[in-house]
Amino acid sequence: MFAAAFACSTIFHYEHLKYLYGKCEQGIFVLFTPLTGEHTDRLKRHLQRNNVNFAHISDFMQSNQSADVLFSVYWQPSFILLGSEILHARVMYGYAKDQWNYANWNENYDVIFTYGPYATDKLKRFAPCIETGNPRAIINNLISDHSLNNVSQISSRIKLLYCPTYGNLSSIAEFDEIISDLVNYYSIAIKLHHLNDLNSHKNILRFHDKNVIDIYDESTNLFDLLPFFDLIISDHSGAIFDAMLLKKKILLIDSRSMKKKIDRELNWVDASLDIAIRRFIPHGASEDIAQMIPDVVHQPIRYSDEISKLFAGIGTDVAQTILDQTARKLQAFDRKNRQTELYERLMSFVHGDDRYIVICGAGNFGQSIFFKLRNETGRVAGFVDRDPQKSGTFIEQVPILSVDKLTKFTCERYKFIVATVEGSSSYTRLLNKAGFVLGQDFFCPF
Numbered sequence: 001m002f003a004a005a006f007a008c009s010t011i012f013h014y015e016h017l018k019y020l021y022g023k024c025e026q027g028i029f030v031l032f033t034p035l036t037g038e039h040t041d042r043l044k045r046h047l048q049r050n051n052v053n054f055a056h057i058s059d060f061m062q063s064n065q066s067a068d069v070l071f072s073v074y075w076q077p078s079f080i081l082l083g084s085e086i087l088h089a090r091v092m093y094g095y096a097k098d099q100w101n102y103a104n105w106n107e108n109y110d111v112i113f114t115y116g117p118y119a120t121d122k123l124k125r126f127a128p129c130i131e132t133g134n135p136r137a138i139i140n141n142l143i144s145d146h147s148l149n150n151v152s153q154i155s156s157r158i159k160l161l162y163c164p165t166y167g168n169l170s171s172i173a174e175f176d177e178i179i180s181d182l183v184n185y186y187s188i189a190i191k192l193h194h195l196n197d198l199n200s201h202k203n204i205l206r207f208h209d210k211n212v213i214d215i216y217d218e219s220t221n222l223f224d225l226l227p228f229f230d231l232i233i234s235d236h237s238g239a240i241f242d243a244m245l246l247k248k249k250i251l252l253i254d255s256r257s258m259k260k261k262i263d264r265e266l267n268w269v270d271a272s273l274d275i276a277i278r279r280f281i282p283h284g285a286s287e288d289i290a291q292m293i294p295d296v297v298h299q300p301i302r303y304s305d306e307i308s309k310l311f312a313g314i315g316t317d318v319a320q321t322i323l324d325q326t327a328r329k330l331q332a333f334d335r336k337n338r339q340t341e342l343y344e345r346l347m348s349f350v351h352g353d354d355r356y357i358v359i360c361g362a363g364n365f366g367q368s369i370f371f372k373l374r375n376e377t378g379r380v381a382g383f384v385d386r387d388p389q390k391s392g393t394f395i396e397q398v399p400i401l402s403v404d405k406l407t408k409f410t411c412e413r414y415k416f417i418v419a420t421v422e423g424s425s426s427y428t429r430l431l432n433k434a435g436f437v438l439g440q441d442f443f444c445p446f
Contacts (some may be wrong), residue, residue, distance in 0.1 A: 001025045002330055004323075005086075007072035007079065008054070009033055009364075011046050011218040012194050016093050017071060019135050019319035021052070028067070029054040032078050032364055035395065046219055057081075058371040069326055075105040077421060077445065078368035084340035087111070087333050089326060090127075091135060092119055094238030095310065096165065098272040102126075110337050111329050113322050115241075116312040118273070127338075132321045133313025136223050137245055158297055159187045161229035163222070163239035166195040169274075171235040171253040174286035176201040181290055183212050191225055193237065194218035231297050233289065236274040240281070244303055245311055251296045252283035259285065280306060342445060346417075349443040355413060356381035360427045360442075361420035362390050362400045369419050370395060381414060386423065407434050416442035 003026040006017045014029060021027045029052055033040040040056075047054045055065065057078065070079060070086050073093040090112040094101070101119075106112060106126035113132045114120045120129045160182070164172040170193075180203055182188060190204065190213060198205055198215075207213045216225060222242055226232070232243040235253045243250050254262050265271045266278060280302045284292050307314070313321060350357065350373060357373060359366045362383040373380050374396075383400040385391065391402040409416075416436065418427045424446045431442045438444060 002068040002327060003066070004028075004326075005030045005060075005067035005070045005082075007032055007070055007076065008043070008047075009076070010194050011043055013073055013093075014043075014047060014050075014052070015218070015221045016073060016136055017091060018050070018052075020071060020091070020322055023319055023323055026067075027053065028060075028065070030060050030070075031056045032076055032368070034364065035367060057368055061368075061371045061375055064375070068330055075108045077365040077419075079108075080339050080343055080346070080445070081368045081372045084337055084343045085335040086337060087326070087330060088337055088339070089113065089322075089329075091322065095119070095241035096236055096238035096274055097169075098122070098274070108338055110333070111326075113325070114312075116308075116310045118310050130325050131312035132325065133311050133316065133318040134242070134245060135319045135322060136221065136242070137311075137314070137318055157185070157187045158231065158293075159189070159229045160231050160233055160293070161189050161191060161225060163191045163232060163234045163237050163243075164193060164196060165235055165237035166193045168257050169236040169255070170196070171255040171286060172196060172198075172201060172204075174253065174255055175233075176203045178286055178289060179203050179207060179213070182293075183207055186293070188212075189214040189216065189225070189229070191216045191220065191222055191239065192218070231293065240274070240277065241310060244277075244307060245314070247301060247304075247307075249296055249299075249301055250281050250303075251289065251292060252278060252281055253286050253289060254278075254283050255286065277303070277306070346443060346445060349415075349417070349439075350377060353415075354379070355415045358409060358414050358416045359383045360406075360416055360418045360431075361385060361423060362387070362395065363420060365421075366419035367395060369417055370398065386426075403430065406430055409434075411436055411441045418442060418444040418446075421446050 004024045006021055006029045008014050008029045009032050029047060031043060031054060033043060035058060067086060069089055070082060071089050071091050073091055079088060088108065088110050090109045092114050102122040106123055109127040112123050112127050112129045114123060114129050115134055116131055120131050123129050162175055164170045208215050222239055226243060226246050226248055232248050232250045234240045235255055240250060262275055265275050282292060282296045357380050359369055362385040366383060370380050380398055382398055384403050384406055385400050386403050390400045393400050416431060418424055424444055428444055436442050
């Protein structure tokens with residue numbers, strides 16, 4: 001059996017990958033998070049409660065641990081630092097937000113395990129794809145061993161599960177407006193996206209404080225909730241497609257911010273999937289939802305023919321299929337992943353001379369570079385970062401300086417690694433202006 005590492009930045013990542021991990025004889029979750037902070041601490045507590053083997057990327061590198069494959073749900077530049085001999089496998093984690101799901105970062109993978117034909121068609125131009133299905137799916141529609149039995153006791157009323165997405169696609173502000181009416185007739189629970197913030201939604205908080213509604217965060221697996229509800233209400237969330245896989249009745253909110261876009265693009269041939277599904281899933285403005293619920297609950301679903309286009313592996317052990325296919329991939333793997341050339345160039349730059357190294361960008365990628373180089377060279381002099389809140393702080397006694405300090409360094413003693421994707425061009429301009437030469441005095445991976 002091969003040694004498997006699982007990239008984990010949020011509790012949701014663990015919940016999505018845990019069934020693969022549970023079948024591995026040699027498995028470890030590697031945390032790609034800030035070294036310290038409440039987010040990292042909360043994730044660690046969740047893993048500890050589940051008796052999971054895990055290590056922060058800093059400790060993983062410090063102890064020279066390795067793996068044959070890294071499973072991840074999306075690409076992070078920090079993965080490069082694990083070297084060229086590890087197979088990078090994406091395990092698809094949702095069908096929402098086409099623009100993100102099928103972006104160019106997929107070309108970094110050696111293999112992508114997709115949900116089904118729709119995703120394969122979108123992703124096959126980036127990397128080899130294998131259709132396996134959703135690894136969190138409940139086999140043969142049996143309730144998970146970790147099902148929330150208390151949910152079934154909510155009441156005898158129709159049970160609604162609201163699953164909002166986040167950001168400008170979300171309908172949560174509008175749901176806050178209508179929930180006062182809905183609680184009079186229905187039992188309601190909310191499954192939050194891990195980026196949702198309820199602080200400004202006073203009605204939802206009020207009813208939760210009074211124990212009128214239940215709220216579940218990312219520590220609850222959606223597949224443990226879905227079997228207990230009669231109707232799933234959502235907007236543009238990936239929860240829509242999880243509900244489809246379990247053949248649940250669904251009602252979608254067309255939020256005010258998205259209404260014009262939905263109306264304009266609904267019948268486009270290339271409409272994004274979260275809009276296109278409104279052709280066969282009931283949807284309406286938030287003020288119409290209350291009137292629509294009784295009809296939707298008592299009507300048969302209309303999307304049965306679409307499920308096979310979206311999902312392979314229905315009724316199979318998807319996690320085991322992914323592991324079996326990975327074993328086959330590893331047998332043919334020449335220990336040179338798609339990042340080999342970039343990794344070798346980075347290491348050549350690092351070891352090309354004995355100058356001290358300054359890392360531009362103190363985020364996860366920059367910190368991962370630091371952990372890697374700390375073990376290999378010990379020549380990291382510091383970080384520079386645009387975030388004023390980071391300026392003057394330290395990462396393991398190494399200072400983070402403000403970006404205006406770049407001019408204090410000389411090319412005779414220092415060289416730079418640009419450790420940010422979004423800020424790459426900005427740092428390149430600053431370094432060029434200060435007289436540093438690309439490839440000679442600074443390295444820019446992107």
